[in-house]
Amino acid sequence: MGGKGCPSIIHAISLTNVQDTEVKTCDEVFQQFFKNYSEENQNKYSQFIYDTYQNLSYLGSVSLKKNNIGVNVEFISENVAEDGEVYWREFDAIISQDGKSLTRTRFRGCSKDQPHIFEGYRIPNTDSMAILISNKGDCFEGGYVNESLHVIKGIKYYDTNIVRSIKEESATEPNTGNMVVYATSKDVVNDNNANSTSTTSPVPQKNSVAEIILMVTIFVVGTTLGYVVGRKSARPQSPSNPTN
Structure with missing residues (x-):
């Protein structure tokens, strides 16, 4: 990627056909969040990670x-x-x-x-x-x-x-x-x-879903967005004015 490097990229994997797709590519993440680096854009990226994971169960x-x-x-x-x-x-x-x-x-x-x-x-x-x-x-x-x-x-x-x-x-x-x-x-x-x-x-x-405590690296697993393999550190630091 021309030496600019990539941040953590989220992948979604379908349980139906086991197809792996990127939620956002490296170029898309770079253009949207890191082309003009600032603390505000870093917080936006952290918010994007958190929003992707917040309604998903975590895998252990x-x-x-x-x-x-x-x-x-x-x-x-x-x-x-x-x-x-x-x-x-x-x-x-x-x-x-x-x-x-x-x-x-x-x-x-x-x-x-x-x-x-x-x-x-x-x-x-x-x-x-x-x-x-x-x-x-x-x-x-x-x-x-x-x-x-x-x-x-x-x-x-x-x-x-x-x-x-x-x-x-x-x-x-x-x-x-x-x-x-x-x-x-x-x-x-x-x-x-x-x-x-x-x-x-x-x-x-057999285990109930309630017994599954999850947190794992930067991947999403599910038929739509059903399960996630994510990371705890993706949660943004409670900004006083969250960025949409």
């Missing part, structure tokens, strides 16, 4: 391992410039539950041997889970952290306890509920597969 992360979910990552290809510099590399995440593959998801990274963090967020009253992939998303200037969200259907929830209820704008870090996975060859079983240590299948659980 659940344990992938306790839900018998395993993740394997395979290196697929690389995008190389004429001078030999690698722009990015393509990876596939193979996500499974109870030893059965659910989906294969393509995402980008930089190094073949870099770590990728996978975190799961329960979407209430559905068999869907939002999987957050946090990693070094490309090799530009040595690589920047990127986080992407992918909706997986056909999930059985064996454990609905919230591992973490609040995620700030900063990148995801390893915790007891998520997985750190490294790419392997196609014929190697990843040690992070939750089913490699599971001999019995727990009983699926």
Whole structure:
């Protein structure tokens, strides 16, 4: 983006067709809120973030391992410039539950041997889970952290306890509920597969929406604007004269 950088961008993901769209693009946000930087425009942007999220329920992360979910990552290809510099590399995440593959998801990274963090967020009253992939998303200037969200259907929830209820704008870090996975060859079983240590299948659980305390990064999830994966810090600081 010409070195100007982008603020946090909100993405909306439809649970019907799993299509990902930007609520406002980087250019739109820049033109509307940051072309002429001022404290007033910063407050307008904070108000825009808050208004987008205020009527949505928040998602909390659940344990992938306790839900018998395993993740394997395979290196697929690389995008190389004429001078030999690698722009990015393509990876596939193979996500499974109870030893059965659910989906294969393509995402980008930089190094073949870099770590990728996978975190799961329960979407209430559905068999869907939002999987957050946090990693070094490309090799530009040595690589920047990127986080992407992918909706997986056909999930059985064996454990609905919230591992973490609040995620700030900063990148995801390893915790007891998520997985750190490294790419392997196609014929190697990843040690992070939750089913490699599971001999019995727990009983699926159900949780009411009221038990779901939510807060996660800058993404919206829902058929219209039904659920959100957001951040607490998006709330503007109670200005005396709120800007519309």
